[in-house]
Amino acid sequence: MSPDGRFGELSDAAAGSAPGSTPEPREGPLAGPPAENAIATRLIDGKSYARRLTDAVRADVTRLKNEHGLQPGLAVVLVGHNPASEVYVRSKIAHTEAAGMRSVSHLLPGSTTEAELLDLVGRLNADPAIHGILVQLPLPTGIDPMAVTDAIHPDKDVDGLGQVNVGRLTLGLRGLVPCTPLGCLMLLRAELGTLRGLHAVVVGKSNLVGRPMAQLLLHEDCTVTVAHLHTPDVGALAAQADILVVATGQKGLVRRDWIKPGATVIDVGITRVATAEGRTRLVGDVQFDEALGRAGRITPVPGGVGPMTIACLLRNTLRAARLSIGLPDDEPALRRAD
Ligand SMILES: Nc1nc2c(c(=O)[nH]1)N[C@@H](CN(C=O)c1ccc(C(=O)N[C@@H](CCC(=O)O)C(=O)O)cc1)CN2
Numbered sequence: 001m002s003p004d005g006r007f008g009e010l011s012d013a014a015a016g017s018a019p020g021s022t023p024e025p026r027e028g029p030l031a032g033p034p035a036e037n038a039i040a041t042r043l044i045d046g047k048s049y050a051r052r053l054t055d056a057v058r059a060d061v062t063r064l065k066n067e068h069g070l071q072p073g074l075a076v077v078l079v080g081h082n083p084a085s086e087v088y089v090r091s092k093i094a095h096t097e098a099a100g101m102r103s104v105s106h107l108l109p110g111s112t113t114e115a116e117l118l119d120l121v122g123r124l125n126a127d128p129a130i131h132g133i134l135v136q137l138p139l140p141t142g143i144d145p146m147a148v149t150d151a152i153h154p155d156k157d158v159d160g161l162g163q164v165n166v167g168r169l170t171l172g173l174r175g176l177v178p179c180t181p182l183g184c185l186m187l188l189r190a191e192l193g194t195l196r197g198l199h200a201v202v203v204g205k206s207n208l209v210g211r212p213m214a215q216l217l218l219h220e221d222c223t224v225t226v227a228h229l230h231t232p233d234v235g236a237l238a239a240q241a242d243i244l245v246v247a248t249g250q251k252g253l254v255r256r257d258w259i260k261p262g263a264t265v266i267d268v269g270i271t272r273v274a275t276a277e278g279r280t281r282l283v284g285d286v287q288f289d290e291a292l293g294r295a296g297r298i299t300p301v302p303g304g305v306g307p308m309t310i311a312c313l314l315r316n317t318l319r320a321a322r323l324s325i326g327l328p329d330d331e332p333a334l335r336r337a338d
């Protein structure tokens, strides 16, 4: 982000807002209102934002190949058989290839040891054709995720989870930012324009989402409250939020009275549940039907935050490749915390 707190040109364009401007209310799907005087809740179409970001990345990849003979390469590592992780990894590989990047995948058995995984990461660190390395989480028990994410070279750490990139984000220095919170921020900026002065409540304190999300919102000059499942009366805190980001993995945690009327709600949770018809469907951490008519804007599940995670992964990989040959960073530095 630039000194005025905005993302660079690509991110702004992809997320649909002109640099420095507050976007006009735009047309989009409106849900509700279920009752008179209720708010017409706007659904934030993450799929559409992600498509635009992915298109922009694909165009930049073509330019990078034509002008510099460089094809960005992403290595994805999956250990063991977790059905959800297998879906995400397949999707990452397909999107990487569709963006014109080189995709390398390592699908390892659940019996893989931490030492074997660290050895693979070391080889990928040394491979000049690989610009981004991603180890899919969660890892099987017995492998320390911190040790593995931290073994990835900081310049190839496209998940932004290693100590160096976490430190850079905290200090407001340029670095690679975790994909899901980066995607949430792009959605928020595109929908709301400046976030300065807004009260953001982040429910969830994971290294993957909650903590980096809070840091990003602080850099936007939000007042940030971080709550989690052990926070007493978390609903009353949430109800003070102009921006409510929920990333707990507790399906349906957020009820209607947790939402300040008109607030923007970003639902990061994804849980697969069985339906009465014997099928399955995905639900978020927010009781979606209760949020309609109450929230000003909300990300649906599916089709909200999830697609932005993969689009931001492509964006981070492109950035890592450009930086590897000394091209200027098109993502301006984060604002430094005072
Ligand atoms: N190393 C990482 N591991 C994990 C990450 C991550 O960012 N890095 N995030 C999640 C899983 N994830 C990507 O890995 C991910 C989750 C969800 C989606 C997504 O597009 N969801 C869709 C629905 C997909 C479906 O039908 O199942 C949506 O919400 O619309 C993409 C990526 C944990 N692990």
Ligand SMILES: [Mg+2]
Residues within 6 Å of the ligand: 268, 269, 270
């Ligand atoms: Mg999630």
